[in-house]
Amino acid sequence: xxxxxxxxxxxxxxxxPEFKKMSKTDSDRSWEVLEDAISQIxxxxxxxxxxxxxxxxxxxxxxxxxxxxxxxxxVNMMARHLQRIATTLEAVPGSLxxxxxxxxxxxxxxxxxxxxxxxxxxxxxxxxxxxxxSTFLMGMNFWKxxxxxxxxxxGRLLPALLDLVLRERMGEEKVQGLMSKIIKMLEDxxxxxYDDIFEKPLLDATAAVYRFQSKMAPHELGDCAxxxxxxxxxxxxxxxxxxxxxxxxxxxxxxxxxxxTTEMICNYMLKLVDMVMPDLVLMLVGDKYDxxxxxxxFFQFVPGGVAIVCTAMYxxxxxTGKYLVAxxxxxENHVNFVQRLIDQQDKYDKVIRLSVKNDITFQNALSAxxxxxxxxSKWAAESISLYMDDKLRKAADLKQVNTxxxxxxDKVMMLIPYLHDKDVLKKNYRTNLAKRLLSxxxxxxxxxxxxxSKLKAEFxxxxxxxxxxMLTDMETSDDIMEGFTSxxxxxxxxxxxxxxxxxxxxxxxxxTQPMQICNLPSEILSLQHEFETHYYSAHSGxxxxxxxxxxxxxxxANFGFGKEHELHxxxxxxxxxxxxxxxxxxxxxxxxxxxxIRCHDLTRELHSLACVKGKNVLRKEPISKDIGKADxxxxxxxxxxxxxxxxxxxxxxxxxxxxxxxxTRERVQFDRRPQIEAAIVRVMKSRQILDHKNLVTQVTEHLxxxxxxxxxxxxxxxxALIGKEFxxxxxxxxxxxxxxx
Amino acid sequence: xxxxxxxxxxxxxxxEFIIDRKAALVSNTLKNMLTSSGSFTETELGEVRFPxxxxxxxxxxxxxxxxxxxFASGKETEFHIEPEITLELMMAANYLxx
Numbered sequence: 001x002x003x004x005x006x007x008x009x010x011x012x013x014x015x016x017p018e019f020k021k022m023s024k025t026d027s028d029r030s031w032e033v034l035e036d037a038i039s040q041i042x043x044x045x046x047x048x049x050x051x052x053x054x055x056x057x058x059x060x061x062x063x064x065x066x067x068x069x070x071x072x073x074x075v076n077m078m079a080r081h082l083q084r085i086a087t088t089l090e091a092v093p094g095s096l097x098x099x100x101x102x103x104x105x106x107x108x109x110x111x112x113x114x115x116x117x118x119x120x121x122x123x124x125x126x127x128x129x130x131x132x133x134s135t136f137l138m139g140m141n142f143w144k145x146x147x148x149x150x151x152x153x154x155g156r157l158l159p160a161l162l163d164l165v166l167r168e169r170m171g172e173e174k175v176q177g178l179m180s181k182i183i184k185m186l187e188d189x190x191x192x193x194y195d196d197i198f199e200k201p202l203l204d205a206t207a208a209v210y211r212f213q214s215k216m217a218p219h220e221l222g223d224c225a226x227x228x229x230x231x232x233x234x235x236x237x238x239x240x241x242x243x244x245x246x247x248x249x250x251x252x253x254x255x256x257x258x259x260x261t262t263e264m265i266c267n268y269m270l271k272l273v274d275m276v277m278p279d280l281v282l283m284l285v286g287d288k289y290d291x292x293x294x295x296x297x298f299f300q301f302v303p304g305g306v307a308i309v310c311t312a313m314y315x316x317x318x319x320t321g322k323y324l325v326a327x328x329x330x331x332e333n334h335v336n337f338v339q340r341l342i343d344q345q346d347k348y349d350k351v352i353r354l355s356v357k358n359d360i361t362f363q364n365a366l367s368a369x370x371x372x373x374x375x376x377s378k379w380a381a382e383s384i385s386l387y388m389d390d391k392l393r394k395a396a397d398l399k400q401v402n403t404x405x406x407x408x409x410d411k412v413m414m415l416i417p418y419l420h421d422k423d424v425l426k427k428n429y430r431t432n433l434a435k436r437l438l439s440x441x442x443x444x445x446x447x448x449x450x451x452x453s454k455l456k457a458e459f460x461x462x463x464x465x466x467x468x469x470m471l472t473d474m475e476t477s478d479d480i481m482e483g484f485t486s487x488x489x490x491x492x493x494x495x496x497x498x499x500x501x502x503x504x505x506x507x508x509x510x511x512t513q514p515m516q517i518c519n520l521p522s523e524i525l526s527l528q529h530e531f532e533t534h535y536y537s538a539h540s541g542x543x544x545x546x547x548x549x550x551x552x553x554x555x556x557a558n559f560g561f562g563k564e565h566e567l568h569x570x571x572x573x574x575x576x577x578x579x580x581x582x583x584x585x586x587x588x589x590x591x592x593x594x595x596x597i598r599c600h601d602l603t604r605e606l607h608s609l610a611c612v613k614g615k616n617v618l619r620k621e622p623i624s625k626d627i628g629k630a631d632x633x634x635x636x637x638x639x640x641x642x643x644x645x646x647x648x649x650x651x652x653x654x655x656x657x658x659x660x661x662x663x664t665r666e667r668v669q670f671d672r673r674p675q676i677e678a679a680i681v682r683v684m685k686s687r688q689i690l691d692h693k694n695l696v697t698q699v700t701e702h703l704x705x706x707x708x709x710x711x712x713x714x715x716x717x718x719x720a721l722i723g724k725e726f727x728x729x730x731x732x733x734x735x736x737x738x739x740x741x
Numbered sequence: 742x743x744x745x746x747x748x749x750x751x752x753x754x755x756x757e758f759i760i761d762r763k764a765a766l767v768s769n770t771l772k773n774m775l776t777s778s779g780s781f782t783e784t785e786l787g788e789v790r791f792p793x794x795x796x797x798x799x800x801x802x803x804x805x806x807x808x809x810x811x812f813a814s815g816k817e818t819e820f821h822i823e824p825e826i827t828l829e830l831m832m833a834a835n836y837l838x839x
Contacts, residue, residue: 001805001834004820051774052789059836117777120770121838 027066030057031073037118038074042081042111051118058122067126074119074138082146090156098160098182105143105185112139310361314369317348338387341374342411367418374418381421382664385428388412388451392436395447406450413454420708424668426463429455431511431664433467437474438503439552445471459705469509477503484534502531504544518571519596521578557617559639567617568647572597572605577617580635588631603627608648617648672707676717679703681726684739691736692718748775749788752799757788764806769838794833801830802837 037054061070085104092100116123116135123135133141161182348366352359374380388409395405419425433448448471456464481501520528532544553574555567569577575595579586586594592602606627610620619636620627679702683695690698696714703709718737721727730736748765750758766772774789791799801822808820822830 001802001809001820001830001839004822006831050790051777052791055770055774056793056836114777117773120773121836124838 027061027064027069030061030066031069033057034061034070035073035077038077038115039081041114041118042108044107044111054118055121058118062122062125067122067130070119070122071126071131075142078139078142079146082142086146097156101157102181102185108139108143112136115139310365313348313351313362314365317344317366317369318372320344320373337383338412338415341415342408344373345370345414346411370415371418374415375420381419381424382428384412384415384419385425385432388429389432389436392444392447392451395444405447409447409451409454413458416458421668422459423672423706424665426459426706427511427664427668430467430470433470434511437470445475466509469506473505473509474503477505480504480535480538483538484531487534504535507545518575519594520571521575523578524574554645559617559637563640565639565641565643566645568645569609570605570648572601573609573648576602576605576609580618585632585634588627588629588633591633606631606633617646668707672709672713673717673720675703675706676709676714677721680714680717680721684727684737688739689730689736693735695737747787749786750799750803751788751790752794752796753792754796756796756799758799758803760803760806764803764810767806767809767839768802771837791833794836795829798826798829798833801826802833802839805839 034054034057058070061067085108089097089100089104112135116139119127119135127134127138348370352362352366391405391408391412416422416425436448449468452464452467452471455467484502528546535544536542552568552570555569555574555577557565557567557577559565567577572595575597576591579591579594588602588606591597591606592599595602597605606618606620610616610618610633611625611627617636617639619634621632621634622628676699679699680695683698683702684690687698695718696711699714699717700709718727722729722737725740727737728740730738746762747759748762748771750760750765752758762775765775771789775787794802805820808818811818
């Protein structure tokens with residue numbers, strides 16, 4: 001309303017009566033009234049007071065310029081009142097001190113509110129503009145000034161409060177309420193009060209308590225894990241305490257928590273670190289993920305703590321790796337080796353996920369450690385491919401795709417990125433796949449295709465397209481065979497009887513096989529011709545090359561004493577054995593000439609036919625372990641065995657593996673050279689001029705997906721290219737190279 | 742009109758104006774008075790005396806209270822004040838902090 005009136009007045013000129021001034025006596029009398037009223041209020045005895053009267057008194061005093069009287073009078077009055085309270089408080093015995101203080105405080109607050117209401121006008125017009133304060137602030141200041149900061153009161157307040165905290169820590173329930181009220185009072189009085197008076201001593205006391213505890217603890221507990229779990233428990237208790245008891249605006253909370261952690265962990269760090277190392281190992285070995293999580297959480301508080309935990313873990317991992325690799329026996333068993341790799345990877349994955357909350361430093365350290373670990377064995381790539389081979393063979397026996405098997409394959413896939421010699425793995429896998437498909441054993445197409453799709457993700461389409469074609473080749477061969485057998489002329493019933501089957505392979509997709517000659521026995525030759533006719537009639541413009549060194553046959557052999565056995569033999573062995581249909585005795589030379597098999601292979605086959613115990617369907621003279629060029633072979637009439645079906649085919653296969661591996665490795669090394677050179681050319685073409693160091697880095701980058709190139713090799717490549725005049729040394733700087741178009 | 746919802750304002754001459762509590766709360770002074778935590782006589786009885794405010798002024802003040810409630814709800818109307826009472830009205834307004 002005032003603003004409306006204000007407008008009106010401006011438009012009128014009014015006669016304003018004489019401004020009254022209040023006389024001294026009047027103001028003194030008014031003040032007495034006020035004083036009386038305030039003292040009543042301070043004792044909370046306001047029933048018979050009239051607000052309006054008091055308010056009017058204050059109002060008129062201010063209006064008549066006597067505000068200062070009010071102010072000074074108020075200040076003095078409050079001082080006197082509070083001093084009276086202080087003296088009463090001192091008289092109070094120790095245990096009731098805080099309660100009494102609390103009571104007085106609550107009543108003081110109440111009366112202050114009432115005074116505020118009365119002083120509303122004077123507050124607005126006098127206190128704030130002139131005295132630069134407000135009633136409320138004044139009230140707080142008075143309390144602080146006369147009560148809290150007086151040495152007597154303060155001297156008693158502090159120990160009493162700390163005593164309360166101690167008791168509460170020990171588990172007394174009832175003190176919580178009182179404690180929170182007192183603390184709230186200190187807070188309301190202003191930040192400095194709380195901080196100065198209470199917080200600092202509280203933090204000191206807390207620190208002292210926990211310092212003591214942490215000193216005592218290890219002697220009792222002895223185990224890092226236990227100590228940490230105790231620390232965790234204490235910490236959570238303290239936090240709960242803060243929230244409940246102190247109802248602190250969470251200003252103190254983190255400070256106290258920090259104090260606890262400082263005491264229990266940081267100041268104790270060195271000792272803990274010594275304790276941590278062996279205990280961490282225990283935790284890792286025992287899969288104690290909770291303990292690990294706790295360790296991680298606590299060491300986060302310590303600067304550099306996490307790094308210590310991390311290094312500890314990975315030293316352990318590397319040590320385990322070294323131990324594994326140093327054991328040569330273990331190394332031989334490839335499946336075992338890879339299994340252990342996978343287990344370690346699994347375990348650390350879990351650790352990272354559960355205990356360390358996927359901390360990046362840990363993940364990076366794990367990758368680095370795994371890399372050293374995986375590549376610690378020279379034959380790592382071979383082992384992995386053999387492992388996969390083993391798993392796939394086993395899976396082929398099952399009719400359905402087992403999900404656990406798929407998971408295992410996933411895990412193996414995870415190891416592959418760590419490998420340095422990925423191209424070795426690729427080559428080995430292809431050879432193994434070929435062997436699997438052609439061995440005539442069961443093959444689970446589904447599993448194979450699943451693995452191939454995984455490999456596609458890792459190595460890219462060009463590599464896996466060949467593998468896929470290998471699989472489809474097998475299926476196409478089945479179709480062709482069906483067509484063949486159904487289209488046969490009726491005169492060849494023997495064909496159907498003999499169960500002849502051919503697998504047609506596209507030469508580009510399958511690993512290259514050296515050309516072998518073998519003079520097949522006449523029975524097989526006629527079948528071969530038939531098949532060729534059939535195939536060429538269906539697909540003109542294609543050429544078939546026969547590879548006799550791969551497949552197998554099952555022969556029924558009649559031995560002496562009417563014994564009949566079924567022999568599972570390779571094609572070569574079939575040729576050799578069928579020779580004995582016509583002749584009883586043959587020399588090595590004769591066999592070689594008739595069959596046309598290479599000496600190397602022939603020796604091997606004869607060895608498995610004649611020299612292996614329990615499978616010697618041929619007798620040899622002279623009887624010895626090795627095959628010599630002058631040996632004579634005879635059909636072993638007296639051959640006997642408990643089994644009806646005898647597998648002679650893959651006896652020599654084991655020996656092959658070792659040599660094959662070395663051979664594959666050498667081939668890979670050989671293959672790498674052109675790859676390195678191609679990479680160098682690619683890099684130089686885009687950069688034109690590059691210095692040696694950068695070139696090496698770039699080339700390594702390019703080749704990273706296949707294998708880890710080593711600098712000497714690259715240097716050799718560069719030299720070769722300079723010789724071929726693809727590159728030249730820069731005339732100005734000796735270390736740089738220039739691309740020659 | 743129930744007893745709890747109303748307040749009685751008594752002028753210097755003893756005239757009693759009974760108004761809504763909501764209207765009375767327009768004045769900050771009255772608001773403090775009526776909602777004070779202390780148990781003054783005013784809060785007990787629900788009536789306030791103004792020995793220095795005369796009846797026509799107090800009447801105008803009450804009208805103002807109702808007008809301002811209307812104004813707050815959005816309907817704009819003019820509050821008419823006679824020029825003769827302006828000064829005293831202003832002093833009362835200052836006192837009541839309106």
